[in-house]
């Protein structure tokens with residue numbers, strides 16, 4: 001199966017391997033640690049604000065909502081959403097990254113959990129008895145999951161929240177647009193060679209998803225989805241997906 005299975009190791013060591021840094025010590029490092037960069041610089045403030053707006057509006061966040069930030073990273077975005085909802089539960093499987101969240105992006109109504117996202121959902125009702133999230137965000141992270149895993153994620157979300165949920169999966173690499181990303185002969189060749197050699201990490205970008213894969217996973221779980229490509233200002237190779245139970 002074409003799935004890279006060393007993502008936890010990859011993210012645990014990302015800051016060190018890519019930037020030679022052991023720890024986050026500056027604001028910029030927060031962006032570096034979770035690859036929220038463009039041309040190796042932190043994304044610009046207007047882009048950051050736009051992503052937050054899209055999450056807030058896409059999920060129609062309200063003060064009574066309970067939000068799950070699935071693959072929350074170091075809380076860079078999680079923290080900014082804290083005043084829009086009643087509670088946020090974030091999960092990420094990298095201890096290095098969750099430690100940063102607890103150090104720099106703590107708030108009274110945010111709980112950061114160190115766990116694999118799927119394991120977290122499987123145990124949700126035991127860990128958080130009586131808590132019923134109605135909103136879910138997965139920001140720039142679906143690329144690290146397989147089709148089978150997405151099917152399980154949706155099944156578990158339905159088991160936790162019934163049909164009362166909105167789940168926004170942002171920044172999903174769109175297979176139809178991959179040549180916008182591999183836009184030189186050199187890049188294209190590297191992608192094809194890696195694939196031929198059985199390396200499916202795509203240099204850290206993760207899995208390229210087709211719309212059909214997402215639609216089928218949703219159909220299997222009886223949930224709806226709306227898919228649209230991101231605006232060029234954000235990316236010319238990623239799509240956003242809104243999954244709803246109703």
Ligand SMILES: C[S@@+](CC[C@H](N)C(=O)[O-])C[C@H]1O[C@@H](n2cnc3c(N)ncnc32)[C@H](O)[C@@H]1O
Nearest residue numbers: 011034071072073092093094116117139141144
């Ligand atoms: C590109 S970063 C995005 C982080 C955050 N959502 C943001 O937008 O800043 C991807 C994150 O996904 C996390 N991740 C990937 N696979 C995961 C899994 N199976 N369970 C939990 N976290 C995962 C990584 O540790 C990393 O923090």
